[in-house]
Amino acid sequence: MPDDRIGTAPGTAPTGQIPVSPNNPCPFLRALVANGYVGGHAVPLSKLSEIVGDASGQTGPGKKKVRLATWLVAVIANGLGPLRVLKSATSGAVLDELRDGPLDKHGGGSRILDVDAKVHEDEIAWLAGFGKDYKDPSGGVERGLTAKEIDTFMKANIKRDGDAARWYYPMLMKGEWPVLLKILGKGEGEARYLSVAEVRTLFVERRLPERITKRLPKPASR
Ligand code: HEM
Structure with a gap:
């Protein structure tokens, strides 16, 4: 249906966004x-x-x-x-x-978004806990997760889900966080990392960084 x-949540939608x-x-x-x-x-x-x-x-x-x-x-x-x-x-x-x-995956993933699409900050902190501070190629240092750290994070999510986790969840997960790393990641090779700040913006503000939106055609409906 x-x-x-x-x-x-009231007050969290950047102006002009479509619900x-x-x-x-x-x-x-x-x-x-x-x-x-x-x-x-x-x-x-x-x-x-x-x-x-x-x-x-x-x-x-x-x-x-x-x-x-x-x-x-x-x-x-x-x-x-x-x-x-x-x-x-x-x-x-x-x-x-x-x-x-x-x-x-009914909670077998990050659990950042709940069934009401409410963002859980403590789950963003859980994700960040698997990362380290990395040098941002455009300056400064920020918390992020490399492919290896994302792998550890995904395994921990499955473990946390206990008996509820299904055998094929690891396969589904391969198309989620690792693909997000491919698209949003900063840096190259093994040093490429997914910025926690950008993950937060994606979940909370439903926004992709400008370097990604620059690749997209102008939105049809706003
Ligand atoms: C480049 C394309 C995509 C990327 C980077 C991406 C990334 C992600 C990420 C990071 C999650 C969160 C998992 C978590 O919270 O642990 C997710 C969940 C999900 N994605 Fe995507 N996704 C993409 C395309 C798609 C497509 C095409 C579909 C289907 C039409 C889809 C359906 C879903 C669903 C149903 C979930 C929820 C899984 C769950 O709650 O367990 N995604 N995705």
Whole structure:
């Protein structure tokens, strides 16, 4: 069922943002919806994969790979039944009906966003606890997580979930934090890190850094 609750605590939505349903639990997609890059309900997979490809900053075969990976995730995001998959392939992924879908780990992830899309600061602190202070290539020092630290963080999340964690959660997680590191990360190679401050902005303000939005076409609806 489409959901018209608005997952925004009063006073926290930067002006001009489009409200996002709490039934969209993906921080990355929430930022795309809130800023008008994609609609909040049914989004054609071609459109979704194109925008994620643009955000990745990849070109040529690299971009094609990102687009295909996004398409494959999105086509099963609303259900695994053959009719549902066909519907997703033809009319798009329904972004305000992702909650309780096949990708929802029900608390097996970071737990930063709860079912009402409320942000839990203590869970951002939990994430930050797995990181270290790194030199920001554009100046200063900031807390961040490298690929290795993200891996430790994801394993700790699974462990914390105890018996509730399903065997395939580690596979789902590979398409979340490590991909966010690929897109948002600063620095190169093993030193590349995901900035905790930028993760916070993404979850709390539903905003991507300007260096990423510069890669995207102008939002259609604001
Ligand atoms: C580049 C593209 C994407 C990135 C970087 C990304 C990143 C993330 C991250 C970091 C999380 C948070 C996990 C946590 O709190 O532990 C997440 C959750 C989620 N994402 Fe995405 N995502 C992307 C694309 C997609 C797509 C295309 C879909 C489906 C259409 C999707 C559906 C979800 C869902 C349902 C969750 C909730 C999982 C849970 O609560 O366990 N994401 N994503």
